[in-house]
Amino acid sequence: MGRESSSREAGFDLGWPQWKNIPQRYKLIGTTSLAFVICNMDKVNLSVAIIPMSHQFGWNSSVAGLVQFFWGYALSQLPGGWLSKIFGGRKVIEIGVLAWSLATELVPVLAGFMPGLLLSRILVGIGxxxxxxxxxxxxxxxxxxxxxxxxxxxxxxGLSVGSVTGYLVAPTLIQNFGWESVFYIFGLLGIWWRRPTFRCR
Incomplete structure (x- = not known):
């Protein structure tokens, strides 16, 4: 109690810096960088999980390569710029993160149905x-x-941080909880990301 009151007298709380005290532009930059960390975690997760997935579903190297190809990514970059000019980059990022996170969550559900799996990968790429x-x-x-x-x-x-983090974390998750856990956990990170983002408003 005495320590807390003395901290306040000195002009700061023990919980400083509080979210509300951070300048708005720093919040936006921080949450956007975090989105890119999650982006590349979701981008590399399949390259790690593809080995146990191929064993389980009997995929040959051609099928595995087809699944791993990042469909939709290159094609959506130009429309991304156009949409950002109309609706604002912030709104486009929020929708993009939600789209790729939900699509990532669907990978274990659709893994046994190739058209559905490819569709989920297309959505990840677009997002x-x-x-x-x-x-x-x-x-x-x-x-x-x-x-x-x-x-x-x-x-x-954040992209480089995400790649390194994904390659470090994914093998441990697969070993302990199965390949499905990578997609569920990484997908949930993107859904959770929207919470601090909305608090930037």
């Missing part, structure tokens, strides 16, 4: 493909010119 253009638009709209280069580096640096 992730619109995100780079949307992030660039969000930064241009929300961040002062003198801070934009640092903001871009921080946001897109």
């Amino acid at each position: 992730e493909g619109v995100s780079p253009s949307a992030a660039t638009d969000l930064i241009a709209r929300s961040i002062p010119l003198e801070e934009r280069s640092r903001a871009v580096s921080f946001v897109f640096g």
